[in-house]
Amino acid sequence: MAVAGLRLSLQPPILVDAMNPTATPVVYLDHAATTPIYPEVIEAMARQLASLGNASSLHGSGRAARRVVEESRETIAACLNARPSEVVFTSGGTEADNLAVKGFFWARHKADPRRTRIISTAVEHHAVLDPLHWLAAETAAQVELLPVDHDGRLDVEALRTSIERYPESVALVTVMWANNEVGTLQPLDDVAALTASHGIPLHTDAVQAMGQVPLDFAASGVDAMTVTGHKIGGPFGVGALLLRREADLVALLHGGGQERDVRSGTIDAPAIVGFAVAAELAVKGQSERAPVLAALRDELVTGILDVVPEAQLNGPPRDGRLPGNAHLSFPGCEGDSLLMLLDAQDIECSTGSACSAGVPQASHVLLAMGKGEAPARGSLRFSLGHTSTRDDVARVVDVIGPAVERARSAGATSSGARS
Amino acid sequence: MSGGVDSAVAAARARDAGHDVTGIHLALSHNPKSYRSGARGCCTIEDSNDARRAADMIGIPFYLWDLSERFHQDVVEDFMSEYSEGRTPNPCVRCNEKIKFAAVLDRAVALGFDAVVTGHYAQLETGTDGMVEMHRAVDHGKDQSYVLGVLTQDQLARSMFPLGDSTKDVVRAEAAGRGLFVAQKPDSHDICFIADGDTAGWLRDRLGAGSGAIVDTSGEVLGSHEGTFGFTIGQRRGLRIGKPASDGKPRYVLDIEPVSGRVTVGSREDLAVDELVGIRPRWCGTTPATELDCTVQLRAHGDDHRAVARVIGDEVRIELIDPASGVAPGQAAVIYAGTRVVGSATIATTRRRTPV
Numbered sequence: 001m002a003v004a005g006l007r008l009s010l011q012p013p014i015l016v017d018a019m020n021p022t023a024t025p026v027v028y029l030d031h032a033a034t035t036p037i038y039p040e041v042i043e044a045m046a047r048q049l050a051s052l053g054n055a056s057s058l059h060g061s062g063r064a065a066r067r068v069v070e071e072s073r074e075t076i077a078a079c080l081n082a083r084p085s086e087v088v089f090t091s092g093g094t095e096a097d098n099l100a101v102k103g104f105f106w107a108r109h110k111a112d113p114r115r116t117r118i119i120s121t122a123v124e125h126h127a128v129l130d131p132l133h134w135l136a137a138e139t140a141a142q143v144e145l146l147p148v149d150h151d152g153r154l155d156v157e158a159l160r161t162s163i164e165r166y167p168e169s170v171a172l173v174t175v176m177w178a179n180n181e182v183g184t185l186q187p188l189d190d191v192a193a194l195t196a197s198h199g200i201p202l203h204t205d206a207v208q209a210m211g212q213v214p215l216d217f218a219a220s221g222v223d224a225m226t227v228t229g230h231k232i233g234g235p236f237g238v239g240a241l242l243l244r245r246e247a248d249l250v251a252l253l254h255g256g257g258q259e260r261d262v263r264s265g266t267i268d269a270p271a272i273v274g275f276a277v278a279a280e281l282a283v284k285g286q287s288e289r290a291p292v293l294a295a296l297r298d299e300l301v302t303g304i305l306d307v308v309p310e311a312q313l314n315g316p317p318r319d320g321r322l323p324g325n326a327h328l329s330f331p332g333c334e335g336d337s338l339l340m341l342l343d344a345q346d347i348e349c350s351t352g353s354a355c356s357a358g359v360p361q362a363s364h365v366l367l368a369m370g371k372g373e374a375p376a377r378g379s380l381r382f383s384l385g386h387t388s389t390r391d392d393v394a395r396v397v398d399v400i401g402p403a404v405e406r407a408r409s410a411g412a413t414s415s416g417a418r419s
Numbered sequence: 420m421s422g423g424v425d426s427a428v429a430a431a432r433a434r435d436a437g438h439d440v441t442g443i444h445l446a447l448s449h450n451p452k453s454y455r456s457g458a459r460g461c462c463t464i465e466d467s468n469d470a471r472r473a474a475d476m477i478g479i480p481f482y483l484w485d486l487s488e489r490f491h492q493d494v495v496e497d498f499m500s501e502y503s504e505g506r507t508p509n510p511c512v513r514c515n516e517k518i519k520f521a522a523v524l525d526r527a528v529a530l531g532f533d534a535v536v537t538g539h540y541a542q543l544e545t546g547t548d549g550m551v552e553m554h555r556a557v558d559h560g561k562d563q564s565y566v567l568g569v570l571t572q573d574q575l576a577r578s579m580f581p582l583g584d585s586t587k588d589v590v591r592a593e594a595a596g597r598g599l600f601v602a603q604k605p606d607s608h609d610i611c612f613i614a615d616g617d618t619a620g621w622l623r624d625r626l627g628a629g630s631g632a633i634v635d636t637s638g639e640v641l642g643s644h645e646g647t648f649g650f651t652i653g654q655r656r657g658l659r660i661g662k663p664a665s666d667g668k669p670r671y672v673l674d675i676e677p678v679s680g681r682v683t684v685g686s687r688e689d690l691a692v693d694e695l696v697g698i699r700p701r702w703c704g705t706t707p708a709t710e711l712d713c714t715v716q717l718r719a720h721g722d723d724h725r726a727v728a729r730v731i732g733d734e735v736r737i738e739l740i741d742p743a744s745g746v747a748p749g750q751a752a753v754i755y756a757g758t759r760v761v762g763s764a765t766i767a768t769t770r771r772r773t774p775v
Binding site: 336337340341343344406407409410 | 441480482483484485525526527529530531
């Protein structure tokens, strides 16, 4: 099936001819999905791709590759105030999350069979949620997903109550640093104080936080932290689990014993050097970039609310959320209608976290925040990053009104049966 | 775009004709199967990927629309309730009526599009009166005007069927020529939401068995069965009646009573009907004022029966000049004037006007 418009009858500016895009550049406001790679990263990677050598080989070429890897490790460690030996490279955020969640549970449960509980939140990324569900289904694990408030922030008292009910039974606590959909920052300091007082390992998915807010692994009190390359201007396919030296966890991948024997597999030197170059650029520029992004984000939110007063910002108003995140519900609209209308005008955003299963689902994050099914489906995430400009914001504000109007009339036709 | 060859070529032809085309794949199930088995189904992740790749090759944007709730309400539940009342619905007809040319079309129009393009084999022409007429496809073997017979003038005016003038062979060759790798994908058959093709089993799982007696036309019990959903009117095989008929002739299912579970069997002659009453008529153009010499098609890819149709109130009375057999209430009767579709109705009752 396809839908067609006769060119002459289209009313600009709502739908433009997708086969003949206008001269204006694409407005990319989906940096939380992936952010443009830095040219310096491409350069460093290209150089390394042209270099011979397996970083585990003992000869000159191998040592040269290993040196690049270890220098990159040092760079990333320095960016996040970790020790180089605490950086375990992985294939990305999903693998690092799986390694932490499964690896900690397996090790801790084996050491003491009473440790069956894993405590987390209802708003985690699927890379954490799905391993948790898998552990609950396939092992002795019991998973508790704690509630969040209307802004998506964890209820720390609920965590305290849950832990103190039977602290010896807790294998692991995992709480994300910042939410990928609504950008809410979690109270990790309070969480870490609680877990530390009971000697329970704490993992955090900081994929969205790196480069957006300051991260200090040593000071954070967390035992394991997930970060990834492509969210900070680095390449796809590389990430890391920062892991305290004394942390004991079972490996997911067994093989050549690379990466402290925690993550076997040939070391990807070009990807790792790209990750390191990006980390340096993203983290060093963070303090300067964050206020600029926050100001642009506020301009975007204010601009949209001016044109569409009934729209609602989801998540904390300003502080307490990522500087580049604006997440709004548009009552009466289907998010995917809005996305399509904006996409047709070369404005790229997201309806939530990208859905790979084919069928779009209402966001579990918004549902956990107490939003109904309809607002959860009628939402857009605009995420700004290092290439965002005031022109980008202005373009969105220019077209959002008519797009919402049109999406609303479409929503009324296609979702009449829905409440 | 279902992920099949027809909708891919239809989209490509619409684009070539100068339209601004966007590919849409309908998600009709909340739990899409990862892989299709054989040629069945149309809501697998693999089909969705095939549709996406076809859109890439054609060079059009592509989106997935979740119509699963509407599809469940309007097609799947309708299918079950029709069966539970002893009728035999055609879910493809219902899907065209309620989903593809209603929910999807309405949404598309609201979003700024002008028409829905599909890979159905049927032809649209503008008549001398300015009305859009739907005609049978050039490829009579593939003609799908029957399942589109429920479309009204408003729907037809916003529809495009670019394949109606082509044979399937030509469409496949064109797909190959355009580099569409779905060119050799087998045609889909059966009911898309019944993945294994076992309609009787699917219904039994959802509606219960409905076991009962098998009787002849005099009411004599010949045997019993495990569930009415295993039977369709006109069925001959699988009756498993031990005793042969007194005249030695094969027996056919004549009637199914859903509540009592009683299945009546009889001879081929008993099966013939020559009068139908159709309800819920839908006309492609103006409602026929008087009696209409026409032909009537009673099932997908079924024969064309010469007939006379009369509109009486909300009903259509159809007298068949050539009797038909195996006609079940719930099926669509689509009325043609030559190759043109006049309209359709849902068969409510059938009977024998003239004695054998």
